[in-house]
Amino acid sequence: MKKKIAALVLVVGLGAAYYAWSEFNRTAADPADVKAQVSLDANTLLTAYESNEESADAQYTGKSVEVKGTVRSVEKKEDGSVEIMLEAASELSAVSCSCMGDNAKAAEALQKGATVTVRGTCTGYLSDVVITPCAVVQ
Numbered sequence: 001m002k003k004k005i006a007a008l009v010l011v012v013g014l015g016a017a018y019y020a021w022s023e024f025n026r027t028a029a030d031p032a033d034v035k036a037q038v039s040l041d042a043n044t045l046l047t048a049y050e051s052n053e054e055s056a057d058a059q060y061t062g063k064s065v066e067v068k069g070t071v072r073s074v075e076k077k078e079d080g081s082v083e084i085m086l087e088a089a090s091e092l093s094a095v096s097c098s099c100m101g102d103n104a105k106a107a108e109a110l111q112k113g114a115t116v117t118v119r120g121t122c123t124g125y126l127s128d129v130v131i132t133p134c135a136v137v138q
Contacts, residue, residue: 034064036119042069042095042129046088049125060122065131067095068117074110082107084118084136085128098132106136 038060045067048056069086072094076082082104086095097118099107110116120134 034119036066037063039066040068042067042086043088045095045122045129046090046093049129050090050093053125057124060129061124063122064119065122066117066119066137067097067131068115069095071110071112071114071116073112074107076104076108080104084110084116084134086116086118092127094128096128096130096132097134098130099135100133103133103135110136 045056045060045065048059067086069088072085072087074082074084081098081100084097084099084107086097088094097107097120099118115138116136117138118131118134119137120131123130123132
């Protein structure tokens, strides 16, 4: 009986250790590979947040969004990420998209005024609508 209990404890312990190891080493999905839950243009997204932030949060925050817009600026950050700012009707606000890793290389090649579609997770509104991480998908 004691041998069976010891064997059961060993099996459960090994299973728990394997699960912990696999979770520790898990990587996030590439935003380019995630299906968008919502597709819209940058102006519509920003207008929704400026009109009613609470309602827009409920609609978009935490969801995979695909946003089409015109590039206002592209800036490479110190950490290697690239921030794409998409034009919107507001001169003070925009849609900010942060690309990392291989996605940063594609983002860095974008030119001001280009029309682009990006996909990523909307994280809310901080004077700009923030989408991170994101990928250029056009």
